[in-house]
Amino acid sequence: MSPAAPGVEPAPPVGILGATSFVGGALLPRLVAAGWRPITVSRGTPAVHPGASHADFGPGPGPSPSPIAHWIALCPIWVLPEHGARLEAAGAKRVVALSSTSQFTKRASSDASERRTASALAAAERVVLDWAARSGIAVTILRPTLIYDGLHDRNIAMISRWIRRWGFFPVVGAARGLRQPVHVDDVAAACVAALTAASAGAAYDLSGGEALPYRRMVERVFEALGQPARIVSLPGWLVRLAVPLLRALPRYRHVTTAMFDRMDDDLVFDHAAAVRDLGFSPRPFVLPSAPPAAHP
Numbered sequence: 001m002s003p004a005a006p007g008v009e010p011a012p013p014v015g016i017l018g019a020t021s022f023v024g025g026a027l028l029p030r031l032v033a034a035g036w037r038p039i040t041v042s043r044g045t046p047a048v049h050p051g052a053s054h055a056d057f058g059p060g061p062g063p064s065p066s067p068i069a070h071w072i073a074l075c076p077i078w079v080l081p082e083h084g085a086r087l088e089a090a091g092a093k094r095v096v097a098l099s100s101t102s103q104f105t106k107r108a109s110s111d112a113s114e115r116r117t118a119s120a121l122a123a124a125e126r127v128v129l130d131w132a133a134r135s136g137i138a139v140t141i142l143r144p145t146l147i148y149d150g151l152h153d154r155n156i157a158m159i160s161r162w163i164r165r166w167g168f169f170p171v172v173g174a175a176r177g178l179r180q181p182v183h184v185d186d187v188a189a190a191c192v193a194a195l196t197a198a199s200a201g202a203a204y205d206l207s208g209g210e211a212l213p214y215r216r217m218v219e220r221v222f223e224a225l226g227q228p229a230r231i232v233s234l235p236g237w238l239v240r241l242a243v244p245l246l247r248a249l250p251r252y253r254h255v256t257t258a259m260f261d262r263m264d265d266d267l268v269f270d271h272a273a274a275v276r277d278l279g280f281s282p283r284p285f286v287l288p289s290a291p292p293a294a295h296p
Helices: 022-033 081-091 112-135 158-165 184-194 214-225 237-244 255-263 271-279
Strands: 013-018 037-040 053-056 068-072 094-098 138-144 170-173 201-207 231-234
Touching: 013 022, 013 081, 022 158, 022 184, 068 081, 081 094, 081 112, 081 201, 094 112, 094 184, 112 138, 138 184, 158 170, 158 214, 170 214, 170 237, 170 255, 184 201, 184 271, 201 271, 214 231, 231 237
Parallel strands: 013 037, 013 068, 037 053, 068 094, 094 138, 138 201, 170 231
Antiparallel strands: none
């Protein structure tokens, strides 16, 4: 990155853990546009963006590549404590950590792995906040709901791929449970805002700007694809038989029967605190239209 012009203050650095994640792709350009100098810090392949640089993060609490007071952790929050000594050595003063509302929605899941995830999220938040208090570091925790962009995410894009492949989408029951998908760029904007907000020690739920029934959410995907909505209601017993077979396919390995069990449950969260303290302004659930099919 070229040095700042004479008389111009250099952009302040911000370290990014997990920059190659889904949210990282939206965060880096937002940081640069807001006047920050992102430094992606990892042990592997760095994220690439014209305004970002990279620093290796080796094992152990050794010296930091350079003093970095501000950090955003997009890695799983239970991994963050492993980096605590390194962040302290880097001179960290503020850390924004990404968690998830899954710790609430999956706490009583019928799937054991989902219950473990919920427990791990809740425990990790407590550990991170305790570490921050001991270290004198200001930590803000952000808990998004279902993050999407309709193209690269793990949930809405999976629904889109299924519809493209099979021409219908299966649900259980009426599938009327409310959802609040939050766009990845809105999550990235909240991360940037939290770097300078008076939000130390706080945790914020980040939900989307629109609450809609699960069935309607799926209909929106059909509409974006330019296809008639073909939603098939299946009995629960059939789903319980089919899911283990579906999980044998790599792209559906994360699908669980619990996902179908929740289709009639309201999974909504109040983001008023994030609006007040972070200027959070989530958009309604809008998907990019599918490109027209190529002519043979």
